[in-house]
Amino acid sequence: MFKIVNREEMAQGTIILNEIEAPRIARKAKPGQFVIIQSHEKGERIPLTMADVDPDKGTITIIYMVVGKSTASFSKMAVGAEYFAVIGPLGKATHIEKRGKVVCVGGGTGIAVLHPITRALKEVGNHVTTILGSRNKDLLILEDKMKKASDVLHICTDDGSKGHHGFVTDVLKDVLAKDDISLVVAIGPVPMMKFVSSITKEKGVETLVSLNPIMVDGTGMCGGCRVSVGGETKFACVDGPEFDGHKVDYDELSKRLRAYQEDEKKSLEQFEKKA
Amino acid sequence: MAVKEKKQAVPRVKMPEQAPEVRRRNFKEVPLGLTDEMAMTEASRCLQCKKPACVEGCPVSVDIPGFVHLIAEGDFAGAAERLWQKNALPAVCGRVCPQEAQCEGNCILGKKGSSVAIGYLERFAADRAREQGGGALPEVAAKTGKRVAVIGSGPSGLTVAGDLVVKGHDVNIFEAFHKPGGVLVYGIPEFRLPKEIVASEVKTLEKLGAKIELNSVVGTTITIEELFEEGFDAVYVGVGAGLPRFMDLPGENLIGVFSANEYLTRANLMKAYLFPEYDTPIARGKNVVVLGAGNVAMDSARTAMRLGAESVKIVYRRSREEMPARAEELHHAEEEGIEFVLLTNPTQFFGNDEGRLVGMECLKMSLGEPDASGRRRPLPIEGSEYRIDCDLVVVSVGAKANPLLTNSTPGLGLNRWGNIVADPVTGKTTKKGVWAGGDIVTGMATVILAMGAGREAADSIHDYLTRGW
Numbered sequence: 001m002f003k004i005v006n007r008e009e010m011a012q013g014t015i016i017l018n019e020i021e022a023p024r025i026a027r028k029a030k031p032g033q034f035v036i037i038q039s040h041e042k043g044e045r046i047p048l049t050m051a052d053v054d055p056d057k058g059t060i061t062i063i064y065m066v067v068g069k070s071t072a073s074f075s076k077m078a079v080g081a082e083y084f085a086v087i088g089p090l091g092k093a094t095h096i097e098k099r100g101k102v103v104c105v106g107g108g109t110g111i112a113v114l115h116p117i118t119r120a121l122k123e124v125g126n127h128v129t130t131i132l133g134s135r136n137k138d139l140l141i142l143e144d145k146m147k148k149a150s151d152v153l154h155i156c157t158d159d160g161s162k163g164h165h166g167f168v169t170d171v172l173k174d175v176l177a178k179d180d181i182s183l184v185v186a187i188g189p190v191p192m193m194k195f196v197s198s199i200t201k202e203k204g205v206e207t208l209v210s211l212n213p214i215m216v217d218g219t220g221m222c223g224g225c226r227v228s229v230g231g232e233t234k235f236a237c238v239d240g241p242e243f244d245g246h247k248v249d250y251d252e253l254s255k256r257l258r259a260y261q262e263d264e265k266k267s268l269e270q271f272e273k274k275a
Numbered sequence: 276m277a278v279k280e281k282k283q284a285v286p287r288v289k290m291p292e293q294a295p296e297v298r299r300r301n302f303k304e305v306p307l308g309l310t311d312e313m314a315m316t317e318a319s320r321c322l323q324c325k326k327p328a329c330v331e332g333c334p335v336s337v338d339i340p341g342f343v344h345l346i347a348e349g350d351f352a353g354a355a356e357r358l359w360q361k362n363a364l365p366a367v368c369g370r371v372c373p374q375e376a377q378c379e380g381n382c383i384l385g386k387k388g389s390s391v392a393i394g395y396l397e398r399f400a401a402d403r404a405r406e407q408g409g410g411a412l413p414e415v416a417a418k419t420g421k422r423v424a425v426i427g428s429g430p431s432g433l434t435v436a437g438d439l440v441v442k443g444h445d446v447n448i449f450e451a452f453h454k455p456g457g458v459l460v461y462g463i464p465e466f467r468l469p470k471e472i473v474a475s476e477v478k479t480l481e482k483l484g485a486k487i488e489l490n491s492v493v494g495t496t497i498t499i500e501e502l503f504e505e506g507f508d509a510v511y512v513g514v515g516a517g518l519p520r521f522m523d524l525p526g527e528n529l530i531g532v533f534s535a536n537e538y539l540t541r542a543n544l545m546k547a548y549l550f551p552e553y554d555t556p557i558a559r560g561k562n563v564v565v566l567g568a569g570n571v572a573m574d575s576a577r578t579a580m581r582l583g584a585e586s587v588k589i590v591y592r593r594s595r596e597e598m599p600a601r602a603e604e605l606h607h608a609e610e611e612g613i614e615f616v617l618l619t620n621p622t623q624f625f626g627n628d629e630g631r632l633v634g635m636e637c638l639k640m641s642l643g644e645p646d647a648s649g650r651r652r653p654l655p656i657e658g659s660e661y662r663i664d665c666d667l668v669v670v671s672v673g674a675k676a677n678p679l680l681t682n683s684t685p686g687l688g689l690n691r692w693g694n695i696v697a698d699p700v701t702g703k704t705t706k707k708g709v710w711a712g713g714d715i716v717t718g719m720a721t722v723i724l725a726m727g728a729g730r731e732a733a734d735s736i737h738d739y740l741t742r743g744w
Contacts, residue, residue, distance in 0.1 A: 024496050038453060044545070044554040045453075070554055085453040087490045216545070216555075219451055219492055220677050222537035223519040226528055233521065233528060238679065252528055255630030259530045263556035270551050 002083040005059055011139040015065050015109060016075050017051070023058030025088045031116035032094030032210065032242055035060065036218040038085040039077060044070045047215045047225075049241065050089070051112035051142075060086075063112035063141065069267040090218045091241045094208070096120045099182040100127065103175055104150070105168050105196050107133045107188025111142050113210055114187045119149040121185070127151050129179070131171045133192065137162035169195045176203050183208070186245060190254050197245035207245035211236045213256060228252050278322070287389035288317040295610035299580050302465045302548055305607060306370075311351075314399045318347035321391045322383060329393060332381035334727025335434070337361045339378055339393055346396055352411070355404035358397060359413055363437030363480065364430065364726065366405060366472045367459060369398025372723045373601050405475050415483060416443035421740040424449060424507040426493045426680065429457020430722045431513035431713035433477065434729030435736070436485045442737050446484070447507070449491040454544060457515055459722070461544040462536075464574050466581065470543075494680035499687075499709065509708050509736050512695060513729060516714035517677025521670055522566065526624030531558060531632030535567070535575045535671035542578050560667025563587045564635060566621060567671035568598035569719075573605065575669040576613045587613045588663065592620040592640050592653040616663075618642070620655065624668065634664045674719050684709075694718060702732030710736055 006019035025035060034049040052061035066075045077083070094117045102121055106114035111132055122128045130150035134140040135158045147153045154171045155163030164171055168188075175181065176199070184207040186196040193209040200207040213236050215225040220238040227236050230247035234240065291307045292298070298305050309317070321343045329339045338357055345354035358365040374380070374394035382390030421444045425432045428450040440446045454460050456473040481487065491497060499510055519534030521527050538557070541547040547557035563579040565572045568591040576587045589608070591598060594617050598605060609615070618640040625634045639659035642651035676693035688696040688705035695704055695711040702710040712728030714720055 024491070028496065041453075042546070042553045073554075085490050087451065087453075087492060087496070089495055090492070216537055216540050217452070219679055220518050222540050223521065223534040224537040226521075228528055233523075235518075252630060256528070256530055258629070259558070260556045263550065267551045267554060267556070 002086045004077055004079050004081050004083070007077075007079050010063070010141045011065075011134075014139070015063060015141055017061060017063045018074070018077070019054075019059050019061045020083060020086060021058060022060050022086045022088075025086065026053045026055045026058050026060050029053045029060060029089040030093035031096065031120045032092065032113075033089035034091050034218070034241060035062070035086050035088030036090065036215070037062065037074075037083055037087075039070065039073050040084045043073065043084060045085070045087075045216055045218070046070050046074075047090070047212060047218055047237070049113040049210060049212070051115055053116075060088075063109055065109045068264045069271045072268065072271055087218060091237060092239070094120065094185075094242060096124055098125045101179055101181050102126045102128055102183040102185065103172065103181050104128060104130045105133075105172060105184060105186040105188070105192075106130070106146070107168060107192040108139070109141070110188030110192070110210070111140075111146065114185065115142055115145055115149060117185055117187075118146060122149050122151070129175055129181075130154065131156065131168045131175070133157070133168035133188070135159065167195070168192060169199055172196060172199060176200070176205065181205050184245075185209075190250055190257065193245060193248075194250035197248070197250075201246045208242050209245040209248060210241045211243060211248065211253065212241065213253060214259060227256075282320045282322060282384060285316070285320050287320070288313050288392050288395065290392075290395050295612070298466065299577075299611040300583070302581055304469055305466050308402055309395055309399045311349075314346050314351075314396060315349060317392050318343045318396055320384065321347070324383060328381035328383065329378040329391075332377040334377070334723050335362050335730050337365075337378075337397070342400060343391065343393065343396055346400060351400055351403040352407070354400035356411055356413075358400055362726070363434050364476050365397050366401035366476060367430070367468060368723055368726070369394050369396075369401055370468050370472075371463060371721075373721055375602060377723065405472070412479065412483060413441050415441055418445070419443040419740060421445065421508045422447070422506055423736060423740075424502045424510045425513065426499075426510065427451075427457055427513040427515060427713070428455040428477070428487060429459060429513060429515050429713065429725065431725035431729035431732075432457065432511065433480060434726040435511045435513065435710075435712075435733045437480055437483070438730060438733035439736060440480065440483045440485045442733075444737070444740060446486065448485060448487045449493050449497070450487060450489050451492040452544065453489050455487050455489065461540045462571065462574070464539065464543055464578050466577065467574065492679065494683040499680070499684045499706075503708065508740060509710065511702075511729075511732055511736065512680065512704070512709065512711040512715060513713045513725065514677065514680055514715050516674035516719050517679075518675045519670070520673045520675055522621065522672060524621060524623050526626055526632070526635075527670075529624055529626040529632040530630050531560070531666055532624060532668045532670065533558070535565075535571045535669050536674070538575055538669045539571070539578065542582070548578075548582060557582065558667055559583050560665070561585045562665045563667045563669070564663060564665045565589050565669045565671055567591065567673070568593075568600055569671065569673075570600045570604050572669075572671035573600045573608045573613075575671050577608055577611055579667065579669065580611055580613065584667075588616045588665075589613060590616045590619050590621060590637065590663070592618065593650065594618055594642060597650050618653065620653065622660065625662075632666055632668060634662050635668060636660055636662055674714070676715060676718075692718070700731060701735035702728055703735060708739075
């Protein structure tokens, strides 16, 4: 169970793709849903939104950036290795419907999460404009697939090595000014989702964001993933992971994501010493 | 002197324990168990009543005089076998049941002196059998060809599975976590219930033929409808309560405010107290406050102490008398230096610039007239606000029903709190072929009550499978 059947290194090896055998999950998973994944018995339970599923093959695809000890240990697993646990599909699926003109904004590994949603939005007949952002051209992932899933594709890099020199929000402002957009889906780092939401809020354009707070069980039991949305506490694992971008308290979310910063550093250092 | 008086004159055995100043900093089990001699002496105090009131007090009707007599005779293996006839988890029950309110609370010896230490003896017999390689397994009836899906591997699910597998049915247990045991592994700390004991009791079930599918969230990974399509003839839902309650106070989402579920799951299931050997971190508070006064609150407070806290306070809005935790848990907590701050209710939490908890505001309370629960209602004393400095708060004020499974199961009747409606005797739900029991039906209760519900449901499921709905 949970065997890795395909592994790809993206973005100069900092972002890894794993296609994993998980037939029951693959049969059920819909765009926007996530899995909890654990590499070994002593490992952490890490939530990751699925980048793709293949129900016929019985596999799911995750794409993650190597940032801490757990993702570093995931990245050492070769094709044929097995994850200790994969649990899902969890969370609510994205509500996909024909809205007219939509914009999908993705940053970093958020692009992986955005891909199945973008594809589904296009499949039901939306006109999809996609804006992807990354620090530089080498860190950009899934460009071809996103191109296929979109009617118009814009690329932004912080250093100008590809596409627009600057942030996704610059391009988004242009698109919103020119077109009558009915929905924006933004998935990426918290600051990106925050800035996108503040722009769309001004324009009154409905915006969905996908949140990835610290989580343990993923089924609503622990309450660790709580986020403030419109002044109410929500559990990202069961009420989300997608929320109305205009209502999320991003500052609280950013702070909560740093809860274990010191521990994570210590853990990674120890892992690197051993490796 | 009559036999009864003689037996009353023998003092009740005291179980040796780790000293409080030592155990408050380690996760090893607190009570150390009885010696053979202690167990035999204690067992011989039993009056062997013709109409044993203790059995009436036991939700799973263990033959208490029977197994106690076998211990008195020195037949420990026989005692364990007798226990297993009615109880799939004796080593667990011997440790975590509220005996004082059940078997021991009914013991005739307890009327004038002290009751027989039935819990200690149950634990003793089960532990001896395990140490000697598990003892004899109960006999399994001929295969019936019927298949039962048990959802949740906590105390009620394990009881149902044990009962039905012995009756010859094929049983598959579906567990959402990566380890079986439910609340026994994520909720109850190692120092109260060593995890190897749960693992061993689960292994016994597997030896009997029950299969366990881990990492399976019924409701999302697979639905109850799909289980029937896959050929299961009956389904038992024992998924526990599920969602933590918070108090809706300002500042509750600060870093450092945890639900007891999260705090205990990190510590117990994920073994965060062994971080960084285990990867899951846990907040180690210096000044810890636990809100609530049930067994889960005591477990949280004692865990915080073991994780190195300088001070741990239980903050509770009523008085000592109303604290719902078992007397033994309160006693153990106090011995370990947990402070009880009673008649006190939190009103808000304070944080620093990083969003980390630094303190809380409380109001002092007084007790008014009894409320619907029969307990005196706590009333705030105006102007009594004061601050408690703390860097970790564990909210342990109960749980509500998790809707993951119930929302995905059409035809399953729920009450207004989202708990499954089930017949109080048989556990039958409003959906044909589906039974339910434990906390998802009753709201948060005890391990043994969940097991009792499992026992009744197993009997009813067996009737259904052999005779029809």
